[in-house]
Amino acid sequence: MRLSSRLPQGFEPNALTAVLARLKAEGRELVDLTVSNPTRCGFAYPEVEIRAALSQPTVLNYDPDPLGSRTAREAIAAHHGHGLRTEDLLLTASTSEGYGLLFKLLGDPGDEVLVPSPSYPLFDWLARLEGLRAHSVPSYFHERWHLDLDALETAIAPRTRALVVVNPNNPTGHFLSQTEWRGLTELCARRGLALLVDEVFADYALEAPSDRLATALLDADPPCPVFLLSGLSKVAALPQLKLGWIAVHGPGAAAYLEALAFLADQYLSVSAPVQAAAPTLLALAPGIREQVRTRLQANLRTLDSALAPHPHLSRLPVEGGWSVLLHRPAVDPDEACALRLLEATSTLVHPGSFFDLPGDGHLVISLLTPEAIFREGLGRIFPLL
Ligand SMILES: Cc1ncc(COP(=O)(O)O)c(C=O)c1O
Structure with a gap:
């Protein structure tokens, strides 16, 4: 074999x-x-309401849209707020699938993505399975966690395509500070990298400092392309329903979304029932x-x-x-x-x-x-x- x-x-x-x-x-x-x-x-869980949302008559319709159904995307845009528009969103079957699409979108086999560590261990395999390499760059702890922006810049190689951050991070819980965010977006803009921001845990601030970046969407006009990932698995604690999404903003957003729609069209992996149920699920979340x-x-x-x-x-x-x-x-x-x-x-x-x-x-x-x-x-x- x-x-x-x-x-x-x-x-x-x-x-x-x-x-x-x-x-x-x-x-x-x-x-x-x-x-x-x-x-x-x-x-x-509000079981009766969740079951009812998943068994509406519309779940029997197959009306595929590679971006995902408009009503589901409208509900997700409203959940995030901060000016996020329905047309900035693409639905996926999970955040993991979102990473797969983004790595296919941004990299060629042999390219690299930079990931501050410690972080979510799945990145290594998600990158490898798309033919890319995840290169870890250690963050450091001094009273709180800090990204090492100088080390990240030094680690950028000719084949580096993107930087991946989790806000707040898993497992450290580190929220990016607003200063770190500015540093990251400027670095990515200067070096031609895309910035992927996983915000699946953004609704779970616990001992968060006041200067935290509550969400990347607060930056209405980032200088680099920003791809925000999230999904129902943490937003509504419903991982079994398999609904994630990618929000795209910054330079080139419309063209990136068009290319992402092409990629998603090859799979059409998000089920009709979860798309039909999304507005109710987000209302229950x-x-x-x-x-x-x-x-x-x-x-x-x-x-x-x-x-x-x-x-x-x-x-x-x-x-x-x-x-x-x-x-x-x-x-x-x-x-x-x-x-x-x-x-x-x-x-x-x-x-x-x-x-x-x-x-x-x-x-x-x-x-x-x-x-x-x-x-x-x-x-x-x-x-x-
Ligand atoms: C940082 C991070 N992103 C994504 C996920 C998984 O999300 P999904 O179930 O949408 O693939 C997890 C799960 O623990 C996570 O820790």
Whole structure:
């Protein structure tokens, strides 16, 4: 069998996933402090309304538009506000698909995209599967996270095509500051790069500084092309419905959208039911987000109380998003620590190394975890850290 070199050399699970599978097979009662699937977190979804929205008569019509249905795009434009227009939007089946389309749009095989790290680990594969390379450039932490704009500029090579940022970032929660935004857009304009901004977590500001860039849409006239990505998986905590979108603004936006429509036309991957339901789902979203936000805040309070008797442990500020970085003495590598905790306490945490956190001493835990499970998990792992 000959497979494309874009694929991994093998499909073996990593050590943590392998141990997890073994413990599950042994019937261990596991506590998962990494849960990021909101449909498994005990939120009270407005089920009747969601089902009704997905079973309207119009779901039986097939009326494909490569940009996505106008009514769905109108509802998304209204959700974002800040002057976003229906015609600036293209629908996708997920943010991941959005990245795939943008990488096809902007790069040739062998080209590069720059990604400040730590960040969302999927970028590496999403880029590789389009024949591109994701080049990480470390950000640094000094009281808060900072992009290293000089290092980003130095990393730009002849084949660099775009820069990808997540605002607020996963897993660090870092919101770009308005100064960082200006620096990024000027850098991209000067060096001819597109700027991709993933704002799936933008509605989840927690301990956000006042100078944060709440959304890239606040910049009505960026000097470089800006592609904003988002979707229902975080905006309405409905990842199973598979609806994402790309908003395009800045120089050349209309021509980029025309080319994106050509790409999307080859797939037409967004289902009619979710497009028909989008206006209702977005109308229901604030109530769902409020439950998520209440959970995030409650777990953060629980974490702070649990940390108080353990002065050798601490957490980093959570400007936004669904996760928190726990800081521990780096007595062993992060992955070894996560394996040790899983074996000894049946509790799953993610090592910082999964997200390219520099050095050792960081574990990533999800603030989405149901509150009783979150408390139980912290109680199990803290004595071993
Ligand atoms: C930064 C970031 N972008 C995108 C996604 C996934 O979005 P989607 O389900 O729309 O592909 C995630 C999921 O965790 C994420 O963390």
